[in-house]
Amino acid sequence: MAKHDIRRATRSDFDAVMGIGEVYNGKDYLRYRYNSFLDDPNNRSYVYMVGRDVIGFSASFLIDGGLSLLSRGGRVKASFQGQGIFRSLKKYVRQQYKSIESVKYEVTVADNINLRARPGIRHSFPELSCKHDIRRATRSDFDAVMGIGEVYNGKDYLRYRYNSFLDDLNNRSYVYMVGRDVIGFSASFLIDGVLSLLSRGGRVKASFQECDLLHQQPV
Structure with missing residues (x-):
């Protein structure tokens, strides 16, 4: 090739x-x-x-x-x-x-x-900002994360799991920020005795989806 x-x-x-x-x-x-x-x-x-x-x-x-x-x-x-x-x-x-x-x-x-x-x-070709910050998610981010938009065709579970995600010792949840606005979210879990990293609940606002943010998760 x-x-x-x-x-x-x-x-x-x-x-x-x-x-x-x-x-x-x-x-x-x-x-x-x-x-x-x-x-x-x-x-x-x-x-x-x-x-x-x-x-x-x-x-x-x-x-x-x-x-x-x-x-x-x-x-x-x-x-x-x-x-x-x-x-x-x-x-x-x-x-x-x-x-x-x-x-x-x-x-x-x-x-x-x-x-x-x-x-x-x-x-x-939207006018968009690909400049963003990433930080750990907190409970106070709940409304902003839910406001990102509907995912999973109406079967979104995050509303009922968000706080339990943050309480899980094997979880690190992150929000993607542009200025003061939360425009993306991703939850990562260590599983299989920390052999594997599982991503769940990921979402990005529609106007920022071409930025490919979820492939830029912190390690």
């Missing part, structure tokens, strides 16, 4: 990036902006590689005085679409900006006409 890799884009990648395929219904601007993107000190452009082939691209910019991360020009070869390639690329890019404390939001550019024709795209 060919190796998958992500690296910074270079000028020599131009032809390969352009060869990924047509996007934006004939209004693709990247051909005329590619080099200027790379020259912009606020830009970091990345290519997704499978073996030696460039099959994906994304350009990210710091805007709003470093407050927002803007994604532009993203694309994946048609034969690789539907395999989570672009999601992996976006996740990698976010990781590269985690150390920049000023970044609070992720935004994207989309054509207003397309938004009206495909209203679901508003939810695919």
Whole structure:
């Protein structure tokens, strides 16, 4: 199986990036902006590689005085679409900006006409904050955790187990915070004589689900 890799884009990648395929219904601007993107000190452009082939691209910019991360020009070869390639690329890019404390939001550019024709795209690219803190959950967090939203298709047991979770000596429950708001929760239990770690009750507010928070649990 060919190796998958992500690296910074270079000028020599131009032809390969352009060869990924047509996007934006004939209004693709990247051909005329590619080099200027790379020259912009606020830009970091990345290519997704499978073996030696460039099959994906994304350009990210710091805007709003470093407050927002803007994604532009993203694309994946048609034969690789539907395999989570672009999601992996976006996740990698976010990781590269985690150390920049000023970044609070992720935004994207989309054509207003397309938004009206495909209203679901508003939810695919929400303006969201991936900057968060994690701390141990307390009893006083109960209402906030319950307010995260319904899970398990109406069979959510956490309302009746929350306090007993916190009282369990083998449990560590955590809340994910953005500012003062609880936007995620996860309960972890040591089981099998501390051989295994069991996660239960995990949930994230709908507007933050693309941040992949539950894969960032403390150890």
